[in-house]
Amino acid sequence: xxxxxxxxxxxxxxxxxxxxxxxxxxxxxxxxxxxxxxxxxxxxxxxxxxxxxxxxxxxxxxxxxxxxxxxxxxxxxxxxxxxxxxxxxxxxxxxxxxxxxxxxxxxxxxxxxxxxxxxxxxxxxxxxxxxxxxxxxxxxxxxxxxxxxxxxxxxxxxxxxxxxxxxxxxxxxxxxxxxxxxxxxxxxxxxxxxxxxxxxxxxxxxxxxxxxxxxxxxxxxxxxxxxxxxxxxxxxxxxxxxxxxxxxxxxxxxxxxxxxxxxxxxxxxxxxxxxxxxxxxxxxxxxxxxxxxxxxxxxxxxxxxxxxxxxxxxxxxxxxxxxxxxxxxxxxxxxxxxxxxxxxxxxxxxxxxxxxxxxxxxxxxxxxxxxxxxxxxxxxxxxxxxxxxxxxxxxxxxxxxxxxxxxxxxxxxxxxxxxxxxxxxxxxxxxxxxx
Amino acid sequence: xxxxxxxxxxxxxxxxxxxxxxxxxxxxxxxxxxxxxxxxxxxxxxxxxxxxxxxxxxxxxxxxxxxxxxxxxxxxxxxxxxxxxxxxxxxxxxxxxxxxxxxxxxxxxxxxxxxxxxxxxxxxxxxxxxxxxxxxxxxxxxxxxxxxxxxxxxxxxxxxxxxxxxxxxxxxxxxxxxxxxxxxxxxxxxxxxxxxxxxxxxxxxxxxxxxxxxxxxxxxxxxxxxxxxxxxxxxxxxxxxxxxxxxxxxxxxxx
Ligand SMILES: Nc1ncnc2c1ncn2[C@@H]1O[C@H](COP(=O)(O)OP(=O)(O)OP(=O)(O)O)[C@@H](O)[C@H]1O
Ligand SMILES: [Mg+2]
Numbered sequence: 303x304x305x306x307x308x309x310x311x312x313x314x315x316x317x318x319x320x321x322x323x324x325x326x327x328x329x330x331x332x333x334x335x336x337x338x339x340x341x342x343x344x345x346x347x348x349x350x351x352x353x354x355x356x357x358x359x360x361x362x363x364x365x366x367x368x369x370x371x372x373x374x375x376x377x378x379x380x381x382x383x384x385x386x387x388x389x390x391x392x393x394x395x396x397x398x399x400x401x402x403x404x405x406x407x408x409x410x411x412x413x414x415x416x417x418x419x420x421x422x423x424x425x426x427x428x429x430x431x432x433x434x435x436x437x438x439x440x441x442x443x444x445x446x447x448x449x450x451x452x453x454x455x456x457x458x459x460x461x462x463x464x465x466x467x468x469x470x471x472x473x474x475x476x477x478x479x480x481x482x483x484x485x486x487x488x489x490x491x492x493x494x495x496x497x498x499x500x501x502x503x504x505x506x507x508x509x510x511x512x513x514x515x516x517x518x519x520x521x522x523x524x525x526x527x528x529x530x531x532x533x534x535x536x537x538x539x540x541x542x543x544x545x546x547x548x549x550x551x552x553x554x555x556x557x558x559x560x561x562x563x564x565x566x567x568x569x570x571x572x573x574x575x576x577x578x579x580x581x582x583x584x585x586x587x588x589x590x591x592x593x594x595x596x597x598x599x600x601x602x603x604x605x606x607x608x609x610x611x612x613x614x615x616x617x618x619x620x621x622x623x624x625x626x627x628x629x630x631x632x633x634x635x636x637x638x639x640x641x642x643x644x645x646x647x648x649x650x651x652x653x654x655x656x657x658x659x660x661x662x663x664x665x666x667x668x669x670x671x672x673x674x675x676x677x678x679x680x681x682x683x684x685x686x687x688x689x690x691x692x693x694x695x696x697x698x699x700x701x702x703x704x705x706x707x708x709x710x711x712x713x714x715x716x717x718x719x720x721x722x723x724x725x726x727x728x729x730x731x732x733x734x735x736x737x
Numbered sequence: 738x739x740x741x742x743x744x745x746x747x748x749x750x751x752x753x754x755x756x757x758x759x760x761x762x763x764x765x766x767x768x769x770x771x772x773x774x775x776x777x778x779x780x781x782x783x784x785x786x787x788x789x790x791x792x793x794x795x796x797x798x799x800x801x802x803x804x805x806x807x808x809x810x811x812x813x814x815x816x817x818x819x820x821x822x823x824x825x826x827x828x829x830x831x832x833x834x835x836x837x838x839x840x841x842x843x844x845x846x847x848x849x850x851x852x853x854x855x856x857x858x859x860x861x862x863x864x865x866x867x868x869x870x871x872x873x874x875x876x877x878x879x880x881x882x883x884x885x886x887x888x889x890x891x892x893x894x895x896x897x898x899x900x901x902x903x904x905x906x907x908x909x910x911x912x913x914x915x916x917x918x919x920x921x922x923x924x925x926x927x928x929x930x931x932x933x934x935x936x937x938x939x940x941x942x943x944x945x946x947x948x949x950x951x952x953x954x955x956x957x958x959x960x961x962x963x964x965x966x967x968x969x970x971x972x973x974x975x976x977x978x979x980x981x982x983x984x985x986x987x988x989x990x991x992x
Contacts, residue, residue: 693786693787693821694818697842698810
């Protein structure tokens with residue numbers, strides 16, 4: 303007899319059997335079946351371990367051991383001021399509380415005709431013939447993506463009609479207030495041909511409790527479209543955050559992603575971009591700040607399947623305390639993808655002797671006419687710069703804060719919406735070690 | 738104001754200053770000349786308090802007290818300013834932010850209220866005009882991508898902004914065109930006062946035509962080899978430094 307470990311994969315299977323009837327979209331045959339297959343795979347495979355190449359540096363044993371509730375116990379009455387704390391002044395705002403859309407707190411505002419900004423649960427319930435391939439990808443990105451597919455209950459649904467251009471950012475604000483909850487949002491962002499928009503996906507907590515966010519965001523960028531996706535992770539210091547972002551780009555599309563990892567005890571963000579057609583471009587930027595015993599992991603994967611696509615990556619990390627960060631940048635250039643151009647850079651600032659970074663480029667080039675470069679640095683602040691500031695009367699501690707902030711600012715300055723730039727700048731000032 | 742006695746300094750175990758004596762009084766301008774690698778910048782950095790320089794013997798008195806007890810920022814707060822031979826580039830920090838932080842650090846130390854953005858901008862615009870610098874340099878990262886001359890002007894801009902008691906200018910005239918040289922010289926002359934002292938490190942007599950020094954010294958092989966009035970600079974321009982004094986069989990070139 304196998305002992306049942308609390309929180310093990312088998313427990314999720316049990317929970318699935320109890321509650322799958324009430325999940326949205328169960329009237330869709332393909333979805334009902336896909337959910338069943340996903341939980342089946344997950345309960346067989348279980349959580350990834352350090353033996354899985356993709357999870358070599360990130361142990362999720364603490365998530366496996368945790369006992370998380372699948373359903374929120376009661377709807378939390380959030381006050382508008384708590385939302386106002388995080389809402390950007392100019393955004394089209396959707397607020398999700400403990401994983402479910404809260405229409406009362408949301409403020410979608412006026413959108414160009416034909417634009418849909420809605421809840422995934424609502425859309426699934428409405429729609430009789432939802433295209434299967436928008437939500438189900440084989441093979442799944444990871445066991446966590448399977449877990450999400452099985453349990454996804456809500457999330458954002460954004461559809462931009464062709465040529466729509468949004469001036470203000472769309473903000474998807476996920477607020478978790480309930481301890482020990484497994485929140486599994488699913489977002490679907492579809493940018494029609496020639497459209498342009500910025501979408502902010504932000505994860506925040508009320509309080510400092512432990513919970514588990516397992517989010518999946520699928521992004522389809524239509525031909526000639528320009529889409530920005532800014533992910534801001536500010537989970538509670540005791541929370542677990544696993545995010546999967548799947549991007550599919552059509553011809554001549556431009557996609558920009560920035561990932562800010564500022565909170566959580568354990569955070570992992572995986573971003574996979576597939577160039578499905580020629581002449582597309584993506585920029586993946588990120589900034590991670592870690593302190594104490596935090597663990598923050600970014601895995602990016604850019605799949606150059608078609609000719610003449612370009613990709614640029616700049617990830618920066620500031621590590622303090624006994625924290626640990628992982629950056630793994632995978633770039634695959636397929637045999638047909640001539641004229642591909644990929645650049646990857648990862649810079650890390652180690653502010654403490656006990657902090658640790660694992661940075662690894664992973665280039666798999668199968669075409670000849672390609673430009674590919676990568677570079678990683680791990681270091682401390684430049685002592686000549688510290689000296690220069692001090693030689694002008696600026697105290698050593700302030701000099702170090704100024705330089706650390708400057709290091710991070712490069713990423714913040716790349717964020718499109720100015721209101722978000724300002725917000726991130728403030729967040730950074732609070733977060734940076736005072737030394 | 739500044740009294741250096743028998744100063745011995747080494748860097749990474751290599752002796753560089755070997756018994757240097759120098760005395761500068763308030764109100765004076767001193768020029769230090771000397772061959773490449775003789776230790777001029779080393780002296781400037783030791784005075785500014787840079788780490789990594791080992792003072793094995795000798796003493797430095799600034800305004801009567803032991804300078805070596807103060808760290809870098811304390812020296813700056815007490816009025817020492819070193820204009821760098823090689824100004825440091827700081828990507829990500831706007832020049833205007835840096836200048837304001839520096840001025841306010843000094844003001845805080847002196848018990849004066851900090852200047853807000855508006856007052857600071859009014860002040861710095863004036864100083865920019867004085868230095869004939871383009872305002873766009875305020876909003877660029879500190880020294881990053883500045884031309885050689887712009888970097889030097891930016892150092893002198895900091896000097897006229899921070900109004901040091903003891904200014905150490907390490908080759909602030911190198912790489913300047915003739916108009917820039919006049920602007921920099923005017924900046925230095927504007928700072929001259931009975932309460933202040935200025936030490937200029939330079940390779941060229943040219944600057945000294947505009948900023949007339951009270952004394953000229955030759956630093957060679959870690960020591961002050963010769964001292965004199967401004968005519969010494971004119972003579973050196975003609976004759977050069979000659980062979981180092983410790984070269985076997987030769988004397989330093991003294992006609
Ligand atoms: N970290 C170091 N390790 C070893 N030698 C050093 C170090 N720093 C400086 N030196 C040496 O000390 C000597 C004096 O250097 P310094 O920069 O003071 O010369 P300088 O008189 O300013 O020359 P220049 O006129 O070229 O500016 C040089 O020989 C230099 O190579
Ligand atoms: Mg020098």
